[in-house]
Amino acid sequence: MRISVSSDMDEPVARHLLAELERRGHETVPYGALRPGDDPQWAVCSEAAAREVAAGTADQAVVCCWTGTGASIAANKVPGVRAALCTDAYTADGARRWNDANVLALSLRLTSEPLLKEILDAWFAAEASEDAEDRANVAHLGRLEG
Numbered sequence: 719m720r721i722s723v724s725s726d727m728d729e730p731v732a733r734h735l736l737a738e739l740e741r742r743g744h745e746t747v748p749y750g751a752l753r754p755g756d757d758p759q760w761a762v763c764s765e766a767a768a769r770e771v772a773a774g775t776a777d778q779a780v781v782c783c784w785t786g787t788g789a790s791i792a793a794n795k796v797p798g799v800r801a802a803l804c805t806d807a808y809t810a811d812g813a814r815r816w817n818d819a820n821v822l823a824l825s826l827r828l829t830s831e832p833l834l835k836e837i838l839d840a841w842f843a844a845e846a847s848e849d850a851e852d853r854a855n856v857a858h859l860g861r862l863e864g
């Protein structure tokens with residue numbers, strides 16, 4: 719997959735995220751502090767990475783900031799984006815499965831390298847549920863965008 723990746727801080731775990739995604743065979747498109755000269759403001763770089771998903775130029779995105787909250791809020795402002803702040807593998811699995819999340823938001827503060835691997839394993843292993851109730855919920859999210 720082509721995955722846009724943003725971070726407002728050039729932290730080791732964000733660099734590890736890029737390397738880990740590439741090790742798994744994904745193409746990465748860095749934003750913010752991960753790309754020289756790009757705007758590293760969390761609202762700006764998270765939006766940029768999320769817009770790639772909405773435009774279809776990226777399959778998914780991973781947006782990072784120190785807490786993960788600002789990155790997830792910004793990404794979720796982009797129509798068509800369902801960003802989920804995940805702090806553990808169970809949440810990442812549920813985000814893909816029940817929410818059909820297309821953007822993973824991460825906290826740079828809380829995500830250790832071993833935890834990142836667990837979260838990515840769960841995120842990429844899970845598929846969106848085809849259950850009618852789950853699909854109805856996701857469809858409702860689309861209608862909330864107006």
Ligand SMILES: O=C(CO)[C@H](O)[C@H](O)COP(=O)(O)O
Pocket residue numbers: 726727760783784785786787788789
């Ligand atoms: O977690 C964040 C936003 O949700 C930011 O990473 C945090 O606010 C740090 O930003 P700055 O370096 O501009 O103080």
